[in-house]
Amino acid sequence: MTSRKTRSKPKPQKSHPIPGLVPGIRMKGGVRYDPSVNGFVAIVHTWDNVLCTGEPQEWHSSEVFPTEEAAMQYYMANIRPTLEQMAAQMTKSGKGVIRRKYKQ
Numbered sequence: 001m002t003s004r005k006t007r008s009k010p011k012p013q014k015s016h017p018i019p020g021l022v023p024g025i026r027m028k029g030g031v032r033y034d035p036s037v038n039g040f041v042a043i044v045h046t047w048d049n050v051l052c053t054g055e056p057q058e059w060h061s062s063e064v065f066p067t068e069e070a071a072m073q074y075y076m077a078n079i080r081p082t083l084e085q086m087a088a089q090m091t092k093s094g095k096g097v098i099r100r101k102y103k104q
Helices: 070-091
Strands: 026-034 039-047 055-059
Touching: 026 070, 039 070
Parallel strands: none
Antiparallel strands: 026 039, 039 055
């Protein structure tokens, strides 16, 4: 009986499914009213430091919702899981990310 060594192939980097949303050291998301589109949009603020100092980069969804509740449901179902996945990838890469999940 001979033992075979198997080489693990590096996994390809998964691209996140949300165009324009890039990972950062610290990311916070939510919803806000945007008067320019007369509706609510999901947003993500991204900082390049753990303390959230300075101006964050802001990403907002192209989806517009008539109510805050509808926008929050969209955020929780579509954006939040991607943020958690991005944070996990940043943690694995050793970029010094601290992950915290806040209660709602």
